[in-house]
Amino acid sequence: VTVYNNKVIHTFITSGSFITPGSFSETVEYVVVAGGGSGGVADNGGGGGAGGYRTGTTPIGPGTTVTVTVGAGGAAQNEPETRGNNGNPSSFGSPITAAGGGGGGSRTDNTHGKDGGSGGGSGWAPSGQQAGAGNTPPTSPPQGNPGGSSSGTTPYYSAGGGGGAGSAGTSGSGTQQGHGGAGVQLPATFRDPKSTVGAPGPGSPTPLHWVAGGGGGGSDQEAGHGEGGGSGGPYAGGGDGIYSGNALHGLENTGGGGGGTGAAAGNSGGGGSGVVLLAYPA
Numbered sequence: 332v333t334v335y336n337n338k339v340i341h342t343f344i345t346s347g348s349f350i351t352p353g354s355f356s357e358t359v360e361y362v363v364v365a366g367g368g369s370g371g372v373a374d375n376g377g378g379g380g381a382g383g384y385r386t387g388t389t390p391i392g393p394g395t396t397v398t399v400t401v402g403a404g405g406a407a408q409n410e411p412e413t414r415g416n417n418g419n420p421s422s423f424g425s426p427i428t429a430a431g432g433g434g435g436g437s438r439t440d441n442t443h444g445k446d447g448g449s450g451g452g453s454g455w456a457p458s459g460q461q462a463g464a465g466n467t468p469p470t471s472p473p474q475g476n477p478g479g480s481s482s483g484t485t486p487y488y489s490a491g492g493g494g495g496a497g498s499a500g501t502s503g504s505g506t507q508q509g510h511g512g513a514g515v516q517l518p519a520t521f522r523d524p525k526s527t528v529g530a531p532g533p534g535s536p537t538p539l540h541w542v543a544g545g546g547g548g549g550s551d552q553e554a555g556h557g558e559g560g561g562s563g564g565p566y567a568g569g570g571d572g573i574y575s576g577n578a579l580h581g582l583e584n585t586g587g588g589g590g591g592t593g594a595a596a597g598n599s600g601g602g603g604s605g606v607v608l609l610a611y612p613a
Contacts, residue, residue, distance in 0.1 A: 462477050497543070
């Protein structure tokens with residue numbers, strides 16, 4: 332519990348309870364980020380989708396206990412040609428729930444990316460494959476975006492990037508890497524310079540407090556892997572895909588998607604765990 336800019340901020344990095352005293356009656360601003368999905372495994376696994384991102388306000392009265400759930404990221408995969416795992420949902424009470432990010436696809440174990448808060452990227456296959464849908468189940472405004480597809484073209488054999496809270500994942504095709512979708516910067520209320528919540532994002536100088544970036548897709552070209560959270564990343568907690576070896580995990584407490592692996596054997600990146608933030612007047 333901290334105070335910044337005349338607001339009391341509660342940061343939940345694990346599950347717990349928000350308990351109000353008898354004199355409490357406030358409109359609480361919230362951010363709920365679910366766990367990100369993990370990437371798919373070679374051949375050419377898609378990036379994991381970011382965990383769903385929801386923000387808004389809700390009135391809370393005295394003597395109230397609200398259950399807060401912080402979702403874990405989807406576990407990394409190490410079996411060849413296996414789809415990634417979905418992340419777990421986060422919630423602030425029962426009505427305000429963000430869905431876990433979708434796991435990335437692979438080449439033969441159903442190459443489609445999985446649906447989720449943001450969808451997993453497609454694995455590469457000669458016929459091309461589709462990505463996982465974002466904003467699943469639907470919320471208004473949308474909690475995330477779809478992953479990137481794969482056209483099945485060469486020479487990069489690139490898989491799609493996972494979707495992010497800010498944009499869809501990039502599709503892999505030809506020499507186009509499948510980058511993860513962009514994340515979002517936390518609302519100004521939660522951008523305490525002393526806070527370590529969130530990750531670097533795009534911009535110059537590099538701004539902080541970004542979350543929910545999609546994981547980058549794998550590729551069998553060493554220079555062609557997708558980058559987490561968009562080209563130039565990793566941004567917003569999304570993990571890079573990789574050509575050979577182990578892909579990068581999504582960062583903890585950002586809901587970032589994990590990266591997919593390329594042609595050589597290795598582990599996919601696991602999804603980053605989520606976070607729940609609450610604020611009200613000091």
